Amino acid sequence: METLVQIENVSKVIKGRTIIDSLSFKVNEGEVFGFLGPNGAGKTTTIRMMVGLIGITSGDIKILGSSIKTDFEKAVGHVGAIVENPEMYKFMSGYQNLLHYARMSQGITKEKIAETVGFVGLTDRIHDKVKTYSLGMRQRLGLAQCLLHDPKILILDEPTNGLDPAGIREIRDHVRKLAREKGMAVIVSSHLLSEMEMMCDRIGIIQNGKLIDVQSITDFVQADGSTYEIEVDSPEKAEAALKSLYQEVPFQINGNKMIVTLMKDDVPDLVKAFVHEDIRIFSIQETLKTLEDRFLEVTTRKGENLNV
Amino acid sequence: MFNLIQNEWLKIFKKSGTYVMVGLLLLIITIAGAFMKYQDTRASVPDNESWKKGLEMQNQSYQKELEESGDMMPAAVKVSYEESIAINEYRIENNLSPNQDYSGLSFVSDMSSLIDFVGLFVIIIAGGIVASEFNWGTIKLLLIRPIKREKILASKYITVLLFGGSLLGLLFLYSGLLGLILFGTADQPVPHLNYQDGMVTEQNLFLYLMKGYGLSSINMLMLATMAFMISAAFRSNSLAIGLSIFLMFAGGQITQLVAMKYEWAKFSLFANTNLLQYFEGTPMLPGMTLGFSIIMLIIYFILFQAIAFFVFKKRDVTA
Numbered sequence: 162m163e164t165l166v167q168i169e170n171v172s173k174v175i176k177g178r179t180i181i182d183s184l185s186f187k188v189n190e191g192e193v194f195g196f197l198g199p200n201g202a203g204k205t206t207t208i209r210m211m212v213g214l215i216g217i218t219s220g221d222i223k224i225l226g227s228s229i230k231t232d233f234e235k236a237v238g239h240v241g242a243i244v245e246n247p248e249m250y251k252f253m254s255g256y257q258n259l260l261h262y263a264r265m266s267q268g269i270t271k272e273k274i275a276e277t278v279g280f281v282g283l284t285d286r287i288h289d290k291v292k293t294y295s296l297g298m299r300q301r302l303g304l305a306q307c308l309l310h311d312p313k314i315l316i317l318d319e320p321t322n323g324l325d326p327a328g329i330r331e332i333r334d335h336v337r338k339l340a341r342e343k344g345m346a347v348i349v350s351s352h353l354l355s356e357m358e359m360m361c362d363r364i365g366i367i368q369n370g371k372l373i374d375v376q377s378i379t380d381f382v383q384a385d386g387s388t389y390e391i392e393v394d395s396p397e398k399a400e401a402a403l404k405s406l407y408q409e410v411p412f413q414i415n416g417n418k419m420i421v422t423l424m425k426d427d428v429p430d431l432v433k434a435f436v437h438e439d440i441r442i443f444s445i446q447e448t449l450k451t452l453e454d455r456f457l458e459v460t461t462r463k464g465e466n467l468n469v
Numbered sequence: 470m471f472n473l474i475q476n477e478w479l480k481i482f483k484k485s486g487t488y489v490m491v492g493l494l495l496l497i498i499t500i501a502g503a504f505m506k507y508q509d510t511r512a513s514v515p516d517n518e519s520w521k522k523g524l525e526m527q528n529q530s531y532q533k534e535l536e537e538s539g540d541m542m543p544a545a546v547k548v549s550y551e552e553s554i555a556i557n558e559y560r561i562e563n564n565l566s567p568n569q570d571y572s573g574l575s576f577v578s579d580m581s582s583l584i585d586f587v588g589l590f591v592i593i594i595a596g597g598i599v600a601s602e603f604n605w606g607t608i609k610l611l612l613i614r615p616i617k618r619e620k621i622l623a624s625k626y627i628t629v630l631l632f633g634g635s636l637l638g639l640l641f642l643y644s645g646l647l648g649l650i651l652f653g654t655a656d657q658p659v660p661h662l663n664y665q666d667g668m669v670t671e672q673n674l675f676l677y678l679m680k681g682y683g684l685s686s687i688n689m690l691m692l693a694t695m696a697f698m699i700s701a702a703f704r705s706n707s708l709a710i711g712l713s714i715f716l717m718f719a720g721g722q723i724t725q726l727v728a729m730k731y732e733w734a735k736f737s738l739f740a741n742t743n744l745l746q747y748f749e750g751t752p753m754l755p756g757m758t759l760g761f762s763i764i765m766l767i768i769y770f771i772l773f774q775a776i777a778f779f780v781f782k783k784r785d786v787t788a
Contacts, residue, residue: 209786215785233615234616234617245609249607252485253479261479265472
């Protein structure tokens with residue numbers, strides 16, 4: 162897998178205050194990278210630096226090898242982006258907006274515009290004025306705008322802000338499709354964890370301008386094993402069976418359900434033990450720890466470490 | 470570059486406000502034309518026999534006033550009296566009746582005072598062309614294209630100039646056309662009488678018009694550049710438009726007030742924007758020459774552009 166975006170030791174100092182503190186990470190071809198952090202952590206600032214809207218105090222950002230600082234035109238030519246809300250010229254139609262942006266890049270044909278409009282599903286309304294669009298439609302137009310020049314990298318800052326569930330789902334589907342089918346590297350920022358969980362392959366967590374962790378989403382969520390919910394006829398017998406098998410395992414009894422945290426490999430053994438004890442098992446369900454739990458865990462833990 | 474200018478041009482003409490401006494300009498010319506035509510037909514019985522006598526009497530009364538008030542009279546008023554007297558005398562000597570037929574060209578000449586009005590519109594466009602992008606938030610999408618910021622700003626500036634030029638062209642052509650329809654051409658070309666340094670000279674009216682348009686556009690160019698600079702540097706269209714329009718109307722007067730006491734007033738922008746002062750009438754301050762004003766204007770122009778480009782280039786876009 163090729164590295165498309167390389168962030169090298171990037172810092173941003175505004176009026177003596179360090180907003181971003183030596184950030185480094187890489188984003189590869191065909192992956193969706195989630196940029197996660199509480200409000201004010203520096204997500205938007207980092208994204209703005211990646212597209213050259215904000216200057217970089219030290220360090221460098223390379224896009225397909227070209228520096229955004231010294232080779233801006235070449236670097237940004239590979240990028241399509243929505244920075245916060247996709248603000249368009251409201252007094253023009255969606256199509257005129259796209260034409261406007263198409264004129265600013267090389268070699269975008271009318272066919273390409275029509276194809277992009279079709280991809281985001283705006284064909285019916287594209288000739289209406291943007292001021293008549295709903296937020297979801299504006300977001301779709303924003304997406305069309307950044308796909309016109311076939312970028313290798315797509316940067317979406319808070320792409321689902323203010324969208325309804327259907328709109329969120331739509332954006333998510335588009336993002337996954339673009340990464341899978343076109344091999345784009347997609348960088349998405351958000352403070353909404355559930356959404357990141359469904360969209361991203363890897364996530365980087367940023368807090369107070371520092372990158373505190375980069376992990377693949379599955380590792381991140383399952384780092385300490387998973388929690389299983391086992392519905393049985395007799396929780397007491399199940400408890401005894403579990404204790405005879407593993408002494409130190411944390412568990413909880415909730416009505417007919419036993420909730421236990423195990424490594425995946427231990428699950429069959431436990432089931433065997435239950436069957437052996439003649440315990441009837443109605444269901445076993447893996448309850449993934451949500452990203453939210455993990456996120457809070459990571460940010461508070463790391464935050465404490467930083468403070469020490 | 471052409472594409473960028475096309476973009477900016479379309480953005481101007483996709484807004485209804487622009488059509489209001491153009492419509493207003495055409496409407497004022499039309500109303501003025503209709504008004505003058507009406508006036509013209511009612512008062513077009515020139516007293517052909519005794520116009521010389523009339524001018525002599527006028528001169529006598531001017532002369533009397535000049536003598537009576539003496540030093541009490543402000544210099545500007547005195548100059549205007551002297552100018553009227555000199556021109557009247559010239560008319561009597563050369564048998565040039567003031568009661569000439571009002572021709573299409575005279576109408577264009579009268580309408581050229583609307584150049585200030587055009588200047589107002591150009592300032593509005595110049596003041597908004599950068600700041601609006603910040604207000605709308607569209608600046609973010611504009612600046613992440615593979616185009617250098619300088620180039621985007623330059624395309625916007627060129628568009629402002631094109632817009633100003635087009636409005637001036639429209640003013641000239643429309644008032645010319647309307648003048649031709651309403652008043653026709655004059656039987657014999659009427660010269661423009663110019664008074665400078667105590668001398669009266671005749672000028673071809675058309676050349677005079679061209680000169681007037683040319684010199685007024687320099688005034689417009691400087692104000693538009695200033696509005697553009699404020700727009701690009703401070704991202705506020707109300708500040709850019711408000712300040713520029715205020716200075717457009719009051720800048721000259723303020724400079725004149727300052728000039729009464731301090732000589733450095735000649736270095737202010739507004740002492741130099743009116744280049745017509747070197748061709749007609751007298752310069753605002755002694756010691757000012759055409760060359761001096763041109764150099765001052767060039768310095769101001771470069772200063773405005775440098776500020777606009779430097780700030781726009783370096784700015785962190787957080788809108």
